[in-house]
Amino acid sequence: MLVQTATLVVALWTSGLSRAGAWYNILFLVLAVVLAAAGLIWTGPNLAAALGLVSASMTVAIAVVIAFTVLEQGEVNRQSITGAICIYLLIGMIFTFVYGAMAQLGSGPFFHQGTDGTRALRLYFSYVTLATLGYGDYTAAGSLGHALAVFEALLGQLYLVTVVALLVARVRPARGGE
Numbered sequence: 001m002l003v004q005t006a007t008l009v010v011a012l013w014t015s016g017l018s019r020a021g022a023w024y025n026i027l028f029l030v031l032a033v034v035l036a037a038a039g040l041i042w043t044g045p046n047l048a049a050a051l052g053l054v055s056a057s058m059t060v061a062i063a064v065v066i067a068f069t070v071l072e073q074g075e076v077n078r079q080s081i082t083g084a085i086c087i088y089l090l091i092g093m094i095f096t097f098v099y100g101a102m103a104q105l106g107s108g109p110f111f112h113q114g115t116d117g118t119r120a121l122r123l124y125f126s127y128v129t130l131a132t133l134g135y136g137d138y139t140a141a142g143s144l145g146h147a148l149a150v151f152e153a154l155l156g157q158l159y160l161v162t163v164v165a166l167l168v169a170r171v172r173p174a175r176g177g178e
Helices: 001-013 021-043 045-073 078-104 119-130 143-169
Strands: none
Touching: 001 021, 001 045, 021 045, 045 078, 078 143, 119 143
16 A cells, blocks of 8 residues: 555656645555555455555556656657556556455455455456456456456457557657757
8 A cells, every 4th residue: 555655646746747745645645554554453354345445546546647647748659658558557456456355345255266366366367367368277256256357358458459559550760860
């Protein structure tokens, strides 16, 4: 939680969207400290799910800041392509947090293999799904998990074939001597 909040504050600051000491950046940091402390003091599936959803929200905010910065550049270059790829990677992380919240709140195991999985396993499942690799070693057990996995796979493929491909196609070689 603390690392994500610090990442969001740094992303806002380096993008020029806010000053490092802006009141909402300080509010984000205070909220992160409170939530991280709550996660250390209290336990339970509801708090773990809430922290997972807050983490997903923070990751969405980071992706939005990066997207805004990429669009604001007005030209396609290595930095904008790197930003687009970072957003793709953040999409996988967002789904990891959502899968974790679902595992905490669900009545049965999240995976058909009889486990909720660790964070690392849910991260693996998310990126395998996002990239539509379809190994099949882990599959979501419930209808909501199935629907979310299909949505993630479609989002991953559409993002790659539209956003990243469009950016790469618009890269112009640097002109020498001008």
